[in-house]
Amino acid sequence: MSFDLPVLNRATGSTRVTSQQPQQFASDNYAGACPEAVAAMIAANAGSAVAYGDDDWTARAADSFRTLFDKDAEVFFVFNGTAANSLALASLCQSYHSVICSSAAHVETDECGAPEFFSNGSKLLLAPSVDGKLTPEAIRTLASSRSDIHFPKPRVVTITQPTETGQVYSVAEVRAISAVCRELGLKLHMDGARFAHACAALGCTPAAITWEAGVDVLCFGGTKNGLMVGEAVLFFDRALAEDFDYRCKQAGQLASKMRFLSAPWVGLIESGAWLRNAEHGNACAERLAARIADLPGVRLLFPVQANSIFLIAPDAVLDTLRARGWRFYTFIGGGARFMFAWDADPARVDELAEDIHAAHAEARLQAA
Numbered sequence: 001m002s003f004d005l006p007v008l009n010r011a012t013g014s015t016r017v018t019s020q021q022p023q024q025f026a027s028d029n030y031a032g033a034c035p036e037a038v039a040a041m042i043a044a045n046a047g048s049a050v051a052y053g054d055d056d057w058t059a060r061a062a063d064s065f066r067t068l069f070d071k072d073a074e075v076f077f078v079f080n081g082t083a084a085n086s087l088a089l090a091s092l093c094q095s096y097h098s099v100i101c102s103s104a105a106h107v108e109t110d111e112c113g114a115p116e117f118f119s120n121g122s123k124l125l126l127a128p129s130v131d132g133k134l135t136p137e138a139i140r141t142l143a144s145s146r147s148d149i150h151f152p153k154p155r156v157v158t159i160t161q162p163t164e165t166g167q168v169y170s171v172a173e174v175r176a177i178s179a180v181c182r183e184l185g186l187k188l189h190m191d192g193a194r195f196a197h198a199c200a201a202l203g204c205t206p207a208a209i210t211w212e213a214g215v216d217v218l219c220f221g222g223t224k225n226g227l228m229v230g231e232a233v234l235f236f237d238r239a240l241a242e243d244f245d246y247r248c249k250q251a252g253q254l255a256s257k258m259r260f261l262s263a264p265w266v267g268l269i270e271s272g273a274w275l276r277n278a279e280h281g282n283a284c285a286e287r288l289a290a291r292i293a294d295l296p297g298v299r300l301l302f303p304v305q306a307n308s309i310f311l312i313a314p315d316a317v318l319d320t321l322r323a324r325g326w327r328f329y330t331f332i333g334g335g336a337r338f339m340f341a342w343d344a345d346p347a348r349v350d351e352l353a354e355d356i357h358a359a360h361a362e363a364r365l366q367a368a
Contacts, residue, residue: 026327031341034226040267053258061262064269074241076233077261078253084219084231090119097155098123104132123152132163136180158189166308178214193221196278197306211236226342230261277342281307284340291353301335310335320359
């Protein structure tokens with residue numbers, strides 16, 4: 001099967017807006033699907049196909065991942081990140097085990113207890129972290145804090161790449177974490193909701209920061225990378241994937257028309273859009289950061305390493321931005337978070353920068 005993929009012209013900043021409302025940067029979940037994914041979905045819609053994943057599109061998507069990672073991994077497709085992370089962690093744990101993670105990890109703060117639920121009670125052990133990153137030292141401290149039968153036995157470490165604060169683990173950092181995991185007999189899981197953005201930021205291959213660095217299981221995010229819906233779970237150690245298909249079925253994650261979950265991945269991966277989309281989002285974050293760098297009293301809460309910006313600014317500035325119609329969240333560290341998706345319009349990014357400058361000037365005038 002073959003099809004032609006339209007290519008978005010990111011060099012000129014052209015974009016397709018799916019709403020009459022001005023583009024917002026509160027979340028990269030606001031974005032529509034990228035042309036490459038849509039084209040693959042339309043192509044997959046022609047005719048009929050075998051159900052429940054026994055179709056050519058699903059096989060082709062899985063093979064695309066194996067080629068991309070240069071690894072004969074087991075690949076599964078699920079509807080969302082909560083299911084991907086929770087089921088992956090559950091496959092690595094028994095109910096009496098524990099999972100070591102950062103206190104700011106998405107599995108801790110934003111999964112509504114799903115990891116514990118799907119593992120029948122595995123406990124999350126939290127390492128305090130300012131920037132969302134885990135360190136080998138923190139892992140060792142938690143893993144060795146107790147070894148008696150009254151405490152859930154540490155079994156898995158999970159890292160978010162990039163973190164909730166947009167910080168990216170380097171290859172060396174992942175390798176250091178995996179070394180501690182191997183020493184302590186722990187498995188290493190990577191929550192890659194924005195995995196493509198980490199690859200773009202580091203300029204490395206997907207393999208370099210996953211299985212080559214010691215990661216056992218990766219949840220590769222598609223929704224934030226240009227898909228309508230869907231995430232992929234990759235087991236680099238095939239033995240760990242035993243009966244994972246049954247977990248997916250039991251959790252309501254086995255799509256009867258699986259081709260519509262898998263085909264968009266074919267468009268995303270084979271066209272290279274997975275990386276272009278991420279590069280564009282990262283570049284837009286850097287674009288905004290550069291345009292507001294000289295504002296006194298306005299600073300970045302975290303370094304800009306991926307497709308997010310967290311701004312610390314006076315309340316008057318943030319209130320003015322809201323009054324001008326901008327949407328953003330302040331639930332991480334109190335900073336105003338702006339996220340840039342595959343379709344972020346550079347002209348709209350500049351509008352945001354101009355409004356931040358205007359809000360800043362207005363606040364200074366009122367304070368004078």
